[in-house]
Amino acid sequence: KRSYSITLLPGDGIGPEVVSVAKDVLLLAGSLHGIKLDFQEKLLGGAALDATGVPLPDDTLSVAKQSDAVLLGAIGGYKWDKNEKHLKPETGLLQLREGLQVFANLRPAKVFPQLVDASTLKREVAEGVDLMVVRELTGGIYFGKPRGFGTNEHGDEIGFNTEIYAAHEVDRIARVAFNIARKRGGKLCSVDKANVLEASMFWRKRVLALAEEYSDVELSHMYVDNASMQLIRYPKQFDTIVTNNIFGDILSDEASMITGSIGMLPSASLGDSGPGLFEPIHGSAPDIAGQDKANPFATVLSAAMLLRYGLGEEKVADRIESAVLETLNKGFRTADIYSAGTKLVGCKQLGEEILKSV
């Protein structure tokens, strides 16, 4: 099959601007390889709340489920910040992840040589960083029950959540991570808090048990507090990291910031079958929305991940990634990654420059 249906979820803030660029790039690169792409645009997040009253309309989820892959811009904004939980844009995203059962969140943090000075880390520390955080995305404390509010035995009000992992949840994310590590540098670091938490001891035990099947991968374990230090101290020690939902949320953002240019970083969320969800790791940046200032690189690179991991179209993915590098080499930059001596352009023009290099 060389014809695919893609669900586009532009979302909020700068989402529509960056998704529009990525769509054009996908179309052009696809056509050069004889691939036909059908796009369906649907509502998610704040845009969906405003139009339909819910952050994930049924229609969006069912179209997404039936498509071959989903490309998301970004969601959220000040406007909906005070909403109750079930009416938050974020809740729509969590429901989408759960609905698509995309349990494996792949978040590469790679320093582009052209942008190494954007990092707040010293050049010699940031240069060459190229790591992948594999975050469990549909389990753990994000979804665990019981959760809520109540009163304890002393009559004191409480709020609570449950961190919980079942064997099959740990096993499937660990397998994804072992396979990725195998294709990358062959090193996997499992991050947990097994010196304190039972959920982490269980996680570590399952990961260790699987290690026998992946004897070609060098497995290590690290406590999450130490990992948060080591990412700053010597990020190049890491190849692939696997961790739970909440630790992955924190560490993958930390790892992204190490690169200094989160406007460059894509992500992929994959399930066992069914469409994957691809999105830039940056947010909706409401303060620059509609001003043609957004950096579309991360969404374009997410589109490349969509081709590679979602559709198995490696060659088209390679072509898009090369076009991004070429555009960087030609010196084109949006404001967030601009430095003296480079060419400052808006979101649209950067899109056109990428198209020229595709």
Next chain:
Amino acid sequence: KRSYSITLLPGDGIGPEVVSVAKDVLLLAGSLHGIKLDFQEKLLGGAALDATGVPLPDDTLSVAKQSDAVLLGAIGGYKWDKNEKHLKPETGLLQLREGLQVFANLRPAKVFPQLVDASTLKREVAEGVDLMVVRELTGGIYFGKPRGFGTNEHGDEIGFNTEIYAAHEVDRIARVAFNIARKRGGKLCSVDKANVLEASMFWRKRVLALAEEYSDVELSHMYVDNASMQLIRYPKQFDTIVTNNIFGDILSDEASMITGSIGMLPSASLGDSGPGLFEPIHGSAPDIAGQDKANPFATVLSAAMLLRYGLGEEKVADRIESAVLETLNKGFRTADIYSAGTKLVGCKQLGEEILKSV
């Protein structure tokens, strides 16, 4: 009362070496201010496991409880890494925190001008960083119940923990943090994950409610994933941070690493009444134990915190902190903070140099 009893818990690895230096410094500085200090040395962690079979002997806890303050070195080591949970050195530390009810963990992260180049962050980013993480230490997922292992409704094995906070727990840590922020830069940032977790929504609601009483303190809220990025991007934006036990574990270690010299950083753990627990934030460093290579500065600065926060002896604390700065200015360094042009010394000699400056 100008006579105090101090419990010393040297612990494991380099613990005994650094505590021995701090004890000498306490004795000298105290005597210069007419203070009498009585020390009782007790077992904790691996040392206690080897001698008594448990990581926190009853005798240690009861002596600690009856004393005016507790100074701890460090615990843990490879030797006990594979122990079952109730026989881990870490468990002894958690039991001690719970036993002393020291719910407020104060972890300053301050960049010493003399050591700014030790940071992996660029000089302009690291220079002048001076923040305080106030971490809740006796609640949350560390102590929440239910916890353990089991089987779910599909017959799948599980591991689980409970993140839970009661109103009085949030209120008391928030009050400590507001008071500290008030004495520092007047800014408090409460870190949570209130866009996903009920325990965090509850936390935020309680902190907000208290804010009225501290209208002179500028309160902000930040999601934990963003906080982990902001600490790297622009750490100087922070003055005082307050957060829960697990987020505090991760973020305070991250903040320490930003300074580049975790061998310099002390911590204090305080309760409502009863003795506080004071310890360097570094670990037991088993690989350099017994080699006279350890950096005793963090433990000496923990002794200063003991005087300031534990005994209210501000002047003696000031004297010790000045002695540390003077020793740094004279150029004395242990290996972990050594750089060209400074004088490399061992743990003992550094102790003697500090004594000369007291």
